[in-house]
Amino acid sequence: MRSFCDDARIIISEEQVSADLGGDAAILNLKNGVYYGLDSVAARVWNLIQQPKTFRELRDILIEEYEVDGPRLESDLQNLLNQFADQGLVRSAE
Protein backbone atom coordinates (compact mmCIF):
# COMPACT_ATOMS: atom_id res chain seq x y z
CA MET A 1 0.00 0.00 0.00
CA ARG A 2 1.40 3.40 -0.97
CA SER A 3 1.70 6.08 1.68
CA PHE A 4 0.66 9.61 0.83
CA CYS A 5 2.96 12.20 2.36
CA ASP A 6 1.56 15.42 3.77
CA ASP A 7 2.44 17.41 0.67
CA ALA A 8 1.11 14.86 -1.82
CA ARG A 9 -1.53 16.60 -3.94
CA ILE A 10 -4.54 14.41 -4.58
CA ILE A 11 -6.03 14.92 -8.05
CA ILE A 12 -9.14 13.16 -9.32
CA SER A 13 -9.14 11.46 -12.68
CA GLU A 14 -10.88 13.21 -15.55
CA GLU A 15 -12.18 9.89 -16.79
CA GLN A 16 -14.93 9.54 -14.26
CA VAL A 17 -18.29 11.02 -13.40
CA SER A 18 -19.84 11.13 -9.98
CA ALA A 19 -23.13 12.06 -8.38
CA ASP A 20 -24.31 12.96 -4.92
CA LEU A 21 -27.02 10.60 -3.76
CA GLY A 22 -28.55 11.95 -0.62
CA GLY A 23 -25.19 12.39 1.11
CA ASP A 24 -23.71 9.19 -0.26
CA ALA A 25 -22.15 9.16 -3.72
CA ALA A 26 -21.64 7.03 -6.77
CA ILE A 27 -18.78 7.16 -9.22
CA LEU A 28 -18.56 5.74 -12.71
CA ASN A 29 -15.06 5.04 -13.96
CA LEU A 30 -15.39 5.84 -17.66
CA LYS A 31 -12.20 4.00 -18.45
CA ASN A 32 -13.38 0.58 -17.34
CA GLY A 33 -17.14 1.02 -16.89
CA VAL A 34 -17.02 0.11 -13.20
CA TYR A 35 -19.38 1.74 -10.72
CA TYR A 36 -18.42 2.58 -7.13
CA GLY A 37 -20.59 3.45 -4.16
CA LEU A 38 -19.36 5.73 -1.42
CA ASP A 39 -20.83 6.06 2.03
CA SER A 40 -21.27 9.51 3.50
CA VAL A 41 -17.72 9.82 4.85
CA ALA A 42 -16.07 8.63 1.66
CA ALA A 43 -18.43 10.86 -0.27
CA ARG A 44 -17.28 13.82 1.81
CA VAL A 45 -13.65 13.06 0.99
CA TRP A 46 -14.53 12.66 -2.67
CA ASN A 47 -16.34 15.98 -2.60
CA LEU A 48 -13.31 17.68 -1.03
CA ILE A 49 -10.92 16.45 -3.70
CA GLN A 50 -13.03 17.81 -6.53
CA GLN A 51 -10.49 20.58 -6.19
CA PRO A 52 -6.95 19.19 -5.79
CA LYS A 53 -5.85 19.14 -2.17
CA THR A 54 -2.82 17.94 -0.31
CA PHE A 55 -3.08 15.09 2.08
CA ARG A 56 -2.41 17.54 4.91
CA GLU A 57 -5.27 19.79 3.82
CA LEU A 58 -7.67 16.86 3.66
CA ARG A 59 -6.64 15.57 7.04
CA ASP A 60 -6.93 18.98 8.67
CA ILE A 61 -10.42 19.56 7.28
CA LEU A 62 -11.68 16.14 8.28
CA ILE A 63 -10.23 16.22 11.80
CA GLU A 64 -12.40 19.28 12.40
CA GLU A 65 -15.51 17.62 11.02
CA TYR A 66 -15.38 14.16 12.56
CA GLU A 67 -15.03 13.03 16.13
CA VAL A 68 -12.17 10.64 15.63
CA ASP A 69 -8.63 10.57 16.89
CA GLY A 70 -5.89 11.80 14.60
CA PRO A 71 -4.00 8.55 13.98
CA ARG A 72 -7.24 6.69 13.22
CA LEU A 73 -8.36 9.36 10.78
CA GLU A 74 -4.98 9.44 9.08
CA SER A 75 -4.94 5.67 8.69
CA ASP A 76 -8.48 5.57 7.32
CA LEU A 77 -7.78 8.42 4.94
CA GLN A 78 -4.64 6.71 3.63
CA ASN A 79 -6.66 3.56 3.12
CA LEU A 80 -9.47 5.35 1.29
CA LEU A 81 -7.14 7.29 -0.99
CA ASN A 82 -5.28 4.09 -1.77
CA GLN A 83 -8.54 2.50 -2.81
CA PHE A 84 -9.30 5.48 -5.04
CA ALA A 85 -5.82 5.29 -6.55
CA ASP A 86 -5.98 1.53 -7.08
CA GLN A 87 -9.15 2.00 -9.09
CA GLY A 88 -7.66 4.78 -11.17
CA LEU A 89 -9.97 7.39 -9.70
CA VAL A 90 -7.22 9.63 -8.33
CA ARG A 91 -3.53 10.23 -8.75
CA SER A 92 -1.10 12.04 -6.57
CA ALA A 93 1.53 14.63 -7.37
CA GLU A 94 4.31 15.50 -4.95
Next chain:
Amino acid sequence: MKPLAHTYYVYGITLHSEILLALPEHGCGDLAHIELRTAPASYFVQALQGIALEQVDGSWYQIGRLPDGSSYLRWEGVGEFLISADGRHMSCRQFDRATSESFQVYMLGRAFSFALVQLGFEPFHATAVVIHGEAIAFFGSSGFGKSTLAAHFLSRGHKLLTDDLLLLQRTTNGVLAYPGPSRIKLFAKPARRFSLDTGGGVRMNDLTRKLIIPLGGGTNCSKAAPIRVAFSMAAPREVFAKQRIRLELLPPRNAFLELLKNTFNEHLLGAERLQRQFIQTSLLVNALSVRKLYLPRDLDKLSIMEIAVLSCLSTQPQEAACVN
Protein backbone atom coordinates in the same frame (compact mmCIF):
# COMPACT_ATOMS: atom_id res chain seq x y z
CA MET B 1 -38.10 5.78 -50.89
CA LYS B 2 -41.63 4.91 -49.82
CA PRO B 3 -43.63 7.67 -48.14
CA LEU B 4 -44.23 7.56 -44.42
CA ALA B 5 -47.99 7.62 -44.54
CA HIS B 6 -48.65 7.17 -40.86
CA THR B 7 -47.78 9.19 -37.79
CA TYR B 8 -48.03 7.73 -34.31
CA TYR B 9 -47.17 8.76 -30.77
CA VAL B 10 -45.47 6.47 -28.30
CA TYR B 11 -43.14 7.04 -25.31
CA GLY B 12 -43.36 10.77 -26.02
CA ILE B 13 -41.85 10.13 -29.45
CA THR B 14 -43.40 10.96 -32.82
CA LEU B 15 -43.05 7.88 -34.99
CA HIS B 16 -43.41 8.39 -38.73
CA SER B 17 -44.16 4.98 -40.18
CA GLU B 18 -44.49 3.41 -43.57
CA ILE B 19 -46.67 0.67 -42.10
CA LEU B 20 -49.78 0.48 -39.99
CA LEU B 21 -49.13 0.07 -36.29
CA ALA B 22 -51.34 -0.48 -33.26
CA LEU B 23 -50.45 2.92 -31.79
CA PRO B 24 -52.39 6.13 -31.16
CA GLU B 25 -52.49 8.67 -33.95
CA HIS B 26 -52.92 11.52 -31.52
CA GLY B 27 -50.81 12.35 -28.56
CA CYS B 28 -47.66 13.95 -27.32
CA GLY B 29 -44.52 13.31 -29.28
CA ASP B 30 -42.30 16.25 -28.67
CA LEU B 31 -39.32 14.38 -27.27
CA ALA B 32 -38.02 13.24 -30.67
CA HIS B 33 -38.96 12.01 -34.14
CA ILE B 34 -38.17 8.57 -35.52
CA GLU B 35 -38.78 7.26 -39.01
CA LEU B 36 -39.72 3.62 -39.57
CA ARG B 37 -39.47 1.97 -42.97
CA THR B 38 -39.64 -1.58 -44.23
CA ALA B 39 -36.77 -3.09 -46.15
CA PRO B 40 -36.30 -6.32 -48.12
CA ALA B 41 -34.12 -9.17 -46.94
CA SER B 42 -31.41 -8.13 -49.40
CA TYR B 43 -31.05 -4.78 -47.64
CA PHE B 44 -30.16 -6.44 -44.38
CA VAL B 45 -27.93 -9.01 -46.05
CA GLN B 46 -25.93 -6.25 -47.66
CA ALA B 47 -25.73 -4.21 -44.47
CA LEU B 48 -24.45 -7.21 -42.51
CA GLN B 49 -21.67 -8.19 -44.86
CA GLY B 50 -18.64 -8.95 -42.76
CA ILE B 51 -20.48 -8.38 -39.49
CA ALA B 52 -20.42 -11.10 -36.85
CA LEU B 53 -23.71 -11.55 -35.02
CA GLU B 54 -23.74 -12.13 -31.30
CA GLN B 55 -26.28 -14.42 -29.70
CA VAL B 56 -27.25 -12.73 -26.48
CA ASP B 57 -26.88 -14.96 -23.41
CA GLY B 58 -30.19 -16.10 -21.98
CA SER B 59 -32.20 -14.71 -24.83
CA TRP B 60 -33.07 -15.73 -28.32
CA TYR B 61 -32.16 -12.68 -30.31
CA GLN B 62 -28.99 -11.78 -32.15
CA ILE B 63 -27.24 -8.45 -32.25
CA GLY B 64 -24.77 -6.95 -34.66
CA ARG B 65 -22.94 -3.63 -34.42
CA LEU B 66 -22.06 -2.02 -37.71
CA PRO B 67 -18.99 0.16 -38.27
CA ASP B 68 -21.14 3.25 -38.83
CA GLY B 69 -22.62 2.85 -35.32
CA SER B 70 -25.95 1.41 -36.37
CA SER B 71 -27.35 -1.65 -34.63
CA TYR B 72 -28.90 -4.80 -36.06
CA LEU B 73 -31.30 -7.07 -34.18
CA ARG B 74 -32.93 -10.30 -35.25
CA TRP B 75 -35.46 -12.64 -33.64
CA GLU B 76 -35.96 -15.96 -35.39
CA GLY B 77 -39.55 -16.33 -36.42
CA VAL B 78 -40.29 -12.64 -35.76
CA GLY B 79 -38.22 -10.20 -37.76
CA GLU B 80 -35.12 -8.11 -38.13
CA PHE B 81 -34.32 -4.48 -37.53
CA LEU B 82 -31.61 -1.99 -38.32
CA ILE B 83 -31.40 1.15 -36.19
CA SER B 84 -29.30 4.06 -37.39
CA ALA B 85 -26.46 5.40 -35.30
CA ASP B 86 -28.38 8.57 -34.47
CA GLY B 87 -31.52 6.62 -33.59
CA ARG B 88 -33.68 8.59 -36.02
CA HIS B 89 -34.19 5.85 -38.58
CA MET B 90 -35.36 2.27 -38.19
CA SER B 91 -35.61 -0.30 -40.95
CA CYS B 92 -37.59 -3.44 -40.35
CA ARG B 93 -38.70 -6.69 -41.96
CA GLN B 94 -41.38 -8.92 -40.51
CA PHE B 95 -40.76 -12.62 -41.13
CA ASP B 96 -43.53 -14.62 -42.76
CA ARG B 97 -44.35 -16.73 -39.72
CA ALA B 98 -44.67 -13.80 -37.37
CA THR B 99 -47.90 -12.17 -36.34
CA SER B 100 -48.04 -8.41 -36.60
CA GLU B 101 -48.71 -8.23 -32.85
CA SER B 102 -45.57 -10.16 -32.02
CA PHE B 103 -43.53 -8.21 -34.52
CA GLN B 104 -44.65 -4.91 -33.04
CA VAL B 105 -43.86 -6.03 -29.50
CA TYR B 106 -40.23 -6.63 -30.38
CA MET B 107 -40.02 -3.58 -32.61
CA LEU B 108 -41.47 -1.21 -30.01
CA GLY B 109 -39.54 -2.85 -27.20
CA ARG B 110 -35.99 -4.07 -27.63
CA ALA B 111 -35.42 -2.60 -31.10
CA PHE B 112 -36.93 0.75 -30.18
CA SER B 113 -34.73 0.90 -27.08
CA PHE B 114 -31.68 1.16 -29.32
CA ALA B 115 -33.21 4.16 -31.08
CA LEU B 116 -34.14 5.75 -27.77
CA VAL B 117 -30.65 5.33 -26.33
CA GLN B 118 -29.01 6.63 -29.48
CA LEU B 119 -31.29 9.67 -29.25
CA GLY B 120 -30.09 10.32 -25.72
CA PHE B 121 -32.92 8.80 -23.70
CA GLU B 122 -32.73 6.12 -21.04
CA PRO B 123 -35.53 3.55 -21.25
CA PHE B 124 -36.18 1.37 -18.22
CA HIS B 125 -37.45 -2.16 -17.86
CA ALA B 126 -40.61 -1.23 -16.02
CA THR B 127 -44.37 -1.24 -16.16
CA ALA B 128 -46.39 1.74 -15.00
CA VAL B 129 -49.99 2.38 -14.10
CA VAL B 130 -51.79 5.65 -13.47
CA ILE B 131 -53.73 6.10 -10.25
CA HIS B 132 -55.64 9.32 -9.66
CA GLY B 133 -53.59 11.04 -12.33
CA GLU B 134 -50.24 9.95 -10.96
CA ALA B 135 -47.99 7.23 -12.38
CA ILE B 136 -46.52 4.43 -10.31
CA ALA B 137 -43.73 2.36 -11.82
CA PHE B 138 -42.74 -1.22 -11.13
CA PHE B 139 -39.18 -1.97 -12.15
CA GLY B 140 -37.94 -5.48 -12.71
CA SER B 141 -36.67 -8.05 -15.17
CA SER B 142 -38.92 -10.30 -17.23
CA GLY B 143 -40.83 -12.72 -15.07
CA PHE B 144 -40.76 -10.56 -11.94
CA GLY B 145 -44.50 -9.97 -12.07
CA LYS B 146 -44.71 -6.39 -13.29
CA SER B 147 -47.48 -7.03 -15.77
CA THR B 148 -49.44 -9.12 -13.29
CA LEU B 149 -49.33 -6.25 -10.82
CA ALA B 150 -50.43 -3.86 -13.52
CA ALA B 151 -53.30 -6.15 -14.52
CA HIS B 152 -54.50 -6.17 -10.94
CA PHE B 153 -54.60 -2.37 -10.91
CA LEU B 154 -56.47 -2.39 -14.22
CA SER B 155 -59.05 -4.71 -12.70
CA ARG B 156 -59.49 -2.10 -9.97
CA GLY B 157 -60.36 0.59 -12.48
CA HIS B 158 -56.97 2.21 -12.90
CA LYS B 159 -55.16 2.65 -16.19
CA LEU B 160 -52.07 1.20 -17.79
CA LEU B 161 -49.46 3.73 -18.84
CA THR B 162 -46.95 1.33 -20.29
CA ASP B 163 -45.97 -2.31 -20.07
CA ASP B 164 -42.33 -3.38 -20.06
CA LEU B 165 -40.58 -0.25 -21.41
CA LEU B 166 -40.80 2.99 -19.48
CA LEU B 167 -39.40 6.36 -20.44
CA LEU B 168 -38.96 8.95 -17.70
CA GLN B 169 -37.96 12.55 -18.11
CA ARG B 170 -36.91 14.94 -15.41
CA THR B 171 -38.66 18.30 -15.73
CA THR B 172 -38.55 21.52 -13.74
CA ASN B 173 -41.62 20.32 -11.83
CA GLY B 174 -40.57 16.75 -11.18
CA VAL B 175 -40.55 13.61 -13.30
CA LEU B 176 -42.85 12.63 -16.15
CA ALA B 177 -43.60 9.04 -17.20
CA TYR B 178 -44.55 8.54 -20.85
CA PRO B 179 -47.21 6.24 -22.34
CA GLY B 180 -46.36 3.08 -24.25
CA PRO B 181 -48.40 0.86 -26.58
CA SER B 182 -51.89 -0.06 -25.43
CA ARG B 183 -51.28 -3.69 -24.71
CA ILE B 184 -50.17 -5.90 -21.88
CA LYS B 185 -48.26 -9.16 -21.93
CA LEU B 186 -49.69 -11.83 -19.66
CA PHE B 187 -50.30 -15.53 -19.43
CA ALA B 188 -53.91 -16.55 -20.01
CA LYS B 189 -54.62 -17.58 -16.43
CA PRO B 190 -53.81 -14.28 -14.68
CA ALA B 191 -55.35 -12.40 -17.59
CA ARG B 192 -58.67 -14.20 -17.09
CA ARG B 193 -58.47 -13.64 -13.34
CA PHE B 194 -58.30 -9.90 -13.94
CA SER B 195 -61.11 -10.07 -16.49
CA LEU B 196 -58.94 -9.14 -19.41
CA ASP B 197 -60.24 -10.30 -22.75
CA THR B 198 -57.82 -12.98 -23.92
CA GLY B 199 -59.84 -13.58 -27.08
CA GLY B 200 -57.84 -10.94 -28.88
CA GLY B 201 -54.58 -12.11 -27.38
CA VAL B 202 -51.79 -13.44 -29.55
CA ARG B 203 -48.81 -15.48 -28.40
CA MET B 204 -45.61 -13.47 -28.12
CA ASN B 205 -43.61 -16.13 -29.89
CA ASP B 206 -43.43 -19.88 -30.42
CA LEU B 207 -41.41 -20.39 -27.25
CA THR B 208 -43.91 -19.01 -24.76
CA ARG B 209 -47.60 -19.09 -23.99
CA LYS B 210 -47.50 -15.49 -22.84
CA LEU B 211 -50.10 -13.47 -24.71
CA ILE B 212 -50.04 -10.00 -26.14
CA ILE B 213 -53.40 -8.63 -25.04
CA PRO B 214 -54.61 -5.40 -26.63
CA LEU B 215 -56.20 -2.89 -24.30
CA GLY B 216 -58.96 -0.52 -25.16
CA GLY B 217 -62.09 0.98 -23.74
CA GLY B 218 -60.34 3.42 -21.47
CA THR B 219 -58.04 0.94 -19.75
CA ASN B 220 -54.91 2.72 -20.89
CA CYS B 221 -53.63 6.22 -20.34
CA SER B 222 -52.30 7.92 -23.45
CA LYS B 223 -50.84 11.00 -21.78
CA ALA B 224 -47.64 11.51 -19.86
CA ALA B 225 -48.20 11.43 -16.12
CA PRO B 226 -46.19 12.81 -13.22
CA ILE B 227 -44.46 10.19 -11.11
CA ARG B 228 -43.12 10.40 -7.57
CA VAL B 229 -43.13 6.80 -6.42
CA ALA B 230 -41.45 3.73 -7.90
CA PHE B 231 -41.04 0.14 -6.82
CA SER B 232 -38.19 -2.15 -7.64
CA MET B 233 -39.49 -5.69 -7.55
CA ALA B 234 -37.49 -8.28 -5.70
CA ALA B 235 -36.55 -11.24 -7.84
CA PRO B 236 -38.75 -14.31 -7.42
CA ARG B 237 -35.84 -16.17 -5.85
CA GLU B 238 -35.64 -13.51 -3.11
CA VAL B 239 -39.22 -14.01 -1.98
CA PHE B 240 -40.57 -17.13 -0.30
CA ALA B 241 -44.12 -18.24 -0.94
CA LYS B 242 -45.29 -17.65 2.63
CA GLN B 243 -43.33 -14.45 3.15
CA ARG B 244 -45.19 -11.32 4.07
CA ILE B 245 -45.39 -8.53 1.57
CA ARG B 246 -42.68 -6.04 2.40
CA LEU B 247 -41.88 -2.56 1.21
CA GLU B 248 -38.46 -1.17 1.98
CA LEU B 249 -37.71 2.49 1.33
CA LEU B 250 -34.34 2.55 -0.38
CA PRO B 251 -31.66 5.12 0.41
CA PRO B 252 -30.69 7.05 -2.72
CA ARG B 253 -27.53 5.03 -3.32
CA ASN B 254 -29.42 1.73 -3.35
CA ALA B 255 -32.23 3.23 -5.40
CA PHE B 256 -29.66 4.39 -7.92
CA LEU B 257 -28.35 0.86 -8.31
CA GLU B 258 -31.85 -0.57 -8.65
CA LEU B 259 -32.69 1.83 -11.46
CA LEU B 260 -29.36 1.29 -13.18
CA LYS B 261 -29.75 -2.46 -13.23
CA ASN B 262 -33.23 -2.11 -14.72
CA THR B 263 -32.07 -0.39 -17.86
CA PHE B 264 -33.94 -1.65 -20.90
CA ASN B 265 -30.83 -1.56 -23.04
CA GLU B 266 -27.71 -3.15 -21.66
CA HIS B 267 -25.95 -3.47 -25.02
CA LEU B 268 -24.93 0.08 -25.89
CA LEU B 269 -22.02 0.57 -23.52
CA GLY B 270 -19.96 3.40 -24.95
CA ALA B 271 -18.49 5.85 -22.46
CA GLU B 272 -20.75 8.66 -23.66
CA ARG B 273 -23.89 6.58 -23.09
CA LEU B 274 -22.76 5.29 -19.71
CA GLN B 275 -21.99 8.80 -18.57
CA ARG B 276 -25.34 10.11 -19.71
CA GLN B 277 -27.15 7.16 -18.15
CA PHE B 278 -25.30 7.75 -14.89
CA ILE B 279 -26.21 11.43 -14.74
CA GLN B 280 -29.84 10.96 -15.81
CA THR B 281 -30.37 8.14 -13.33
CA SER B 282 -28.86 10.13 -10.46
CA LEU B 283 -31.19 13.02 -11.26
CA LEU B 284 -34.18 10.67 -11.25
CA VAL B 285 -33.20 9.08 -7.96
CA ASN B 286 -33.04 12.47 -6.29
CA ALA B 287 -36.58 13.17 -7.50
CA LEU B 288 -38.28 9.81 -6.87
CA SER B 289 -39.09 7.76 -3.82
CA VAL B 290 -37.99 4.21 -4.61
CA ARG B 291 -39.00 1.18 -2.58
CA LYS B 292 -38.01 -2.44 -2.87
CA LEU B 293 -41.14 -4.56 -3.13
CA TYR B 294 -41.01 -8.10 -1.84
CA LEU B 295 -44.15 -9.75 -3.17
CA PRO B 296 -44.82 -13.49 -2.93
CA ARG B 297 -46.06 -15.03 -6.14
CA ASP B 298 -49.60 -15.46 -4.93
CA LEU B 299 -52.41 -13.81 -6.83
CA ASP B 300 -54.51 -13.83 -3.65
CA LYS B 301 -52.10 -11.36 -2.06
CA LEU B 302 -52.41 -8.71 -4.69
CA SER B 303 -55.24 -6.91 -2.93
CA ILE B 304 -53.06 -6.53 0.13
CA MET B 305 -50.22 -5.36 -2.07
CA GLU B 306 -52.54 -2.76 -3.57
CA ILE B 307 -53.25 -1.28 -0.15
CA ALA B 308 -49.56 -1.09 0.64
CA VAL B 309 -48.69 0.50 -2.67
CA LEU B 310 -51.49 3.05 -2.50
CA SER B 311 -50.43 4.05 0.98
CA CYS B 312 -47.08 5.11 -0.45
CA LEU B 313 -48.80 7.64 -2.65
CA SER B 314 -50.38 9.52 0.17
CA THR B 315 -48.18 9.34 3.25
CA GLN B 316 -44.73 10.25 4.39
CA PRO B 317 -42.23 7.61 3.39
CA GLN B 318 -41.64 4.88 5.95
CA GLU B 319 -38.41 2.99 6.30
CA ALA B 320 -39.98 -0.43 5.87
CA ALA B 321 -43.40 -1.90 6.16
CA CYS B 322 -44.51 -5.46 6.43
CA VAL B 323 -48.03 -6.21 5.45
CA ASN B 324 -49.95 -9.31 6.35
